[in-house]
Amino acid sequence: MAKILIAEDELPINDLIKKNLRLVGHECTQVFDGDAAVRELENAHYDLLILDVMLPGQSGFEVIGQANGTPVIFVTAKDQLSDRLRGLRLGAEDYIVKPFEILELVERVHTVLRRFRTTPHAFSFDDVTVDFDSRTVSKGGKPVDLTPKEFDLLEAFVVNRNLALSRDRLLALVWSYGFDGDGRTVDTHVQRLRKKLGIENRLKTVYKLGYRLEVNDG
């Protein structure tokens, strides 16, 4: 359901969290120090970060500065109230005190995830339906096979529908910053999308700039 990064150096606790969050359907990645956490945050998108204050390498406080947009739940030892407050001030969504009731943690995780859920689970225009949960697309009821890149690109267009998106911006959204793509890379993928979905009239070219998905919302 959600992708969660657990940054906690005590293995049994890390495992405990992972096991229980798995049980309720989340996908978890474990790291055991601050540097690994930062690296992981840079490499992939996470819906939530569970972060111990006392970490080897960069401390939790240093890590949170680089969580940039990812909501954070702090885990602190029971006698470090000042740390807790500091964590919240630095932008944590919540904190939890060790030793903790695992059910309480799960509860808080769900609260935070609910608060941060922004993307709808599906979006339709004309006879095309995009389902973000299953990552499937159908046109006129019939499923259309999209490659991962194509789906990502479509997703970027849907999320930013009715905005003119430059190739640079698309590269940043779908590929990632630093990708040294050929000038025609974005174009080619846009053509493929148009072809597979037959949406030449919706996915328009913005001359000299990029592309725009034109839909009347809904």
Next chain:
Amino acid sequence: MAKILIAEDELPINDLIKKNLRLVGHECTQVFDGDAAVRELENAHYDLLILDVMLPGQSGFEVIGQANGTPVIFVTAKDQLSDRLRGLRLGAEDYIVKPFEILELVERVHTVLRRFRTTPHAFSFDDVTVDFDSRTVSKGGKPVDLTPKEFDLLEAFVVNRNLALSRDRLLALVWSYGFDGDGRTVDTHVQRLRKKLGIENRLKTVYKLGYRLEVNDG
């Protein structure tokens, strides 16, 4: 047009940036170290911060944590890719590599300002609507196709509505500083705008000077 803080310790570069942003109509403040940048950000509102990574006092990375809402464009030396990535993760909107093309900087500044425009994302007069996000224009509900230059020109007129704009100023705003435009260039584009939008009565000629878009705001 916009209020921009330049935090760059190398005087010639700082001046270069300031001079060029002034030319296209922005108000610039210069600081030369990280502490001054933070102080300045606390004292006044800025629409954009141009921030060198390597600053005396607090580094750019420390400053950005305190930019709090102000969009940031990072300036890094050319061999510091990891810095660039780190900057983006920390919340910079964009980065630019030294030594840079000044026109490229101006371009990126405008892109970021547009993205963060707090002023309306659209503007209407009579039956004409200009949408800056999607870069579309409609007249009486029907979309009108404008070329990039035409749209940029219209944008300049809308942003500076009711001001008499000289051809030189328009060249600086829409083309860029240094463009060696022929006498008829601006005129021709104004004619095309008038024709496509049927706004001869709004987009008036200021004899011997240039043009002015006359609207009663709205």
Next chain:
DNA sequence: TGTATTTGTCACAAAGTTGTGTCCGAATTC
């Protein structure tokens, strides 16, 4: 390992944009 799929790149064709010159009427000045 071999096969299929996906993804990035290239070269060329097609399409669209834009600056410039010229001509002519309109506005301004004296």
Next chain:
DNA sequence: GAATTCGGACACAACTTTGTGACAAATACA
């Protein structure tokens, strides 16, 4: 009202940008 300057109209060629199909490199898959 004549002389002069200025802006409007328009055509067009140079130029830039985008579309297309083929292909090669990378990746996943069995």
